[in-house]
Amino acid sequence: MELYKNHELSIYNSLTKQKEKFEPITPGNVGMYVCGPTVYSNVHLGNVRTFMSFDMIFRYLKHLGYKVRYVRNITDAGHLENDADAGEDKISKKARIEEIEPMEVVQRYTVDFHNMLNLFNFLPPSIEPTATGHIIEQIELIATIIENGFGYVVNGSVYFDVHKYNETNDYGILSKRKLEDLIHNTRALDGQSDKKNPQDFALWKRAEPQHIMKWPSPWSEGFPGWHLECTAMSTKYLGNQFDIHGGGLDLKFPHHECEIAQNQAAKGVSPVKYWMHTNMLEMNGQRMSKSTGNIINPEQLLSGDNDKFDKGFSPSVIRFFMMQSSYKSVLDLTNDGLIASEKGYNKLMELISLLDKITPSSTTNTGDISVENLRNDCYAAMNDDFSTPMLIGTLMSNGKLIHGLSNGTYQINEADLTLLKETYHSFVFDILGLQQETAAGLDTEKLNSTVSLLIELRDNARANKDFATSDRIRDQLLEAGIQLKDGKEGTTFSIN
């Protein structure tokens, strides 16, 4: 279904700093590249937020009927600790500290990364290439950049000549910086003697003898610079120019700026039509940071095993929380915010279970709400630069329609009911990527029959006005984490 033909999607382009109508380079096809994690430690919750935003974008583009090729890389080499000559690869540093093979580090944290994303119900990208798997492509790219006069070799290392590049191109076009300002504001770092200018960045670094991760190249035994891998892998799989490039806001400069420069220098074109940057995740009003201790692992947030939050939160609640804010806004992770989201999420899931129980009538009478309008509002929200907060608002505020249908105030015919169900299901599950969470790890069938028995006993007690017994059942169950809910149709329960 080529829905995109009937929808005008607009995307905020960080390059032009405005919303633009989305028109892919090849009609019907979308190429999207997102800078993935450097696998040298456990996945950070901020990474989860960024990748979740692009997961949602991937989902919506697919929903619109685009054929999407989504490339998200794994950085398993080349990411320098700092840009000085003494710079050490993050992976080898970790390997040295832990006395294990670099590829063991990579394997461990790649597995952790995938496990975590699975928990949060991420779709796998179309291609997940690794930097170490593309050393040859990177070497070729460096050779071309040198050939074109934008790279120079010093002591076996290769640097990108930013000043030379800036004579014919605009270094700073993405981050809105001027080279002269950068010159004035670059801090003096030790050991930069190899570079012609401090603004130059490494394309290839010669490895010291004790270095464990290194590859042969025309210039030295060494390893590629960090910015290079994304240029090599994105253009290999998506072409010299592609539609969307995403990543966290903190990668805008220098990483993405350098990608543009490398692509211009090697291929003569700017690589990306729409640059998208996701904003930062904070916790309790402060940037998450290992050095200040303002940090929490995803596992700890899920389990509640931490000193920052009252309890654990399920993956869908965290996803709902993140989807309630715009990917372009700073999001502050707080206890109150998560509690509020948990209630909101439960409410939405309740709406969907109600909706699934509604039976069609011969005619439709839904007051001043029309299913058609509701559906259009959902699309309008998403078409407006993937406004998931607006989408959630629409889904929530039309809850009165579902309640009205449920309690008989409104009626709906079969065609409209199908459309309504389809709308809620596709936006909530397929696009937002939320899941209806049944108590994971519990044998729900056995639990159901057990609690049903208790509900029956309680009903009998209440009928006999033996409230001591009925209240005891209710209160004891609540203490055990099972909440009874008395409704018109009888008593149901939920697990807290």
Added chain:
RNA sequence: GGCAUCUUGGCCGAGUGGCUAGGCAGAGGUCUGCAAAACCUUCUACAGCGGUUCGAAUCCGCUAGAUGCCUCCA
């Protein structure tokens, strides 16, 4: 210091020239043996000052405050 972004009601968080965001919390109600849950109703806002405009939370300027990047970071 430079560049950029942001400042919405008790809290979170959308919107962006005239028209209800939404959630949480609060208040009132329906239901209930009492509750809880659920549902219904309801309150409150656009940092300050000046300008543009018939009209500004929305555009422009200034002031104050916060944040990000400038060094590895999603």
